[in-house]
Amino acid sequence: MDSIVKVVQTTSENSDFLSLIKTFDEYLWERYPELKTNYWGNNIIELNRNVVVIYLDEKPVACGCFKKYDKNTIEIKRMFVSPEARGLGLAQRVLQELELWAKQLNYSVSVLETLHKQQEAINLYQKVGYAIVDNYGPYIGLDKSVCMKKEI
Template sequence: MDSKIKVVKTTSENPDFLSLIKTFDAYLWERYPELKANYWGNNIIELNPNVVVIYRNEKPVACGCFKKYDKIAIEIKRMFVSPEARGLGLAQRILQELELWATELGYSVSILETLHKQQEAISLYQKVGYAIVDNYEPYVDSENSVCMRKQI
């Protein structure tokens, strides 16, 4: 059976987004227990109007969002694809949707931070044009962080 993919632009109040983020946080806490205490403050999502949720066969399986970083740049946040939906190109689809949305709003640069153990994510970001850069605030002194940048 072919899976039906639907992309929805929404906000951080979307219950499907919140559910995916809860699953994402549990995954990260399991993989990085040493960071839970002092790192997760950087991943609190205040009310965000720039959220994408992807549904596969009407089930929410992937998400991402961006927030304004400065006058020309957005920061990609909370990129997650459920384990059962990995390998389908959904992370690339989320990035495309977020980058297009950001350019429509007048931004020309996209930045993001991931963790050094997230080799799959780093490879994906490099594949779609992101380059590793010096860590930006608030990650400057974080040895676990890998920061990346792309012109959009």
């Protein structure tokens, strides 16, 4: 029997999103304990009206969001897929949904930051057209950050 995939546009107040982000943060701090003090402030989720949660058979398994970076640019944040749902193309689906939503809101550029050990994420972003750029904003001078950009 095929799994049922449901994509929901929501806000950062969504309890399933908050639960996924809690799991994501635990994963990041386990993998990168040395970076917690440098990065913690960049991962605080203020009220965000542009959140996508993907459900697999009614279980929340993937998420992401974006926030306005400047007049034409969004910044992708908090991309995460639960370990049991990896390899199903859900991260790419979250990204596509976020980019489409941003385009509907008249944004034309997307930027994001990931960490150097996140090779799977870097590969995914490059596969869908993101290019590595100089670190921007809060990531300037942080050598573990990999910043990327794409015209959407």
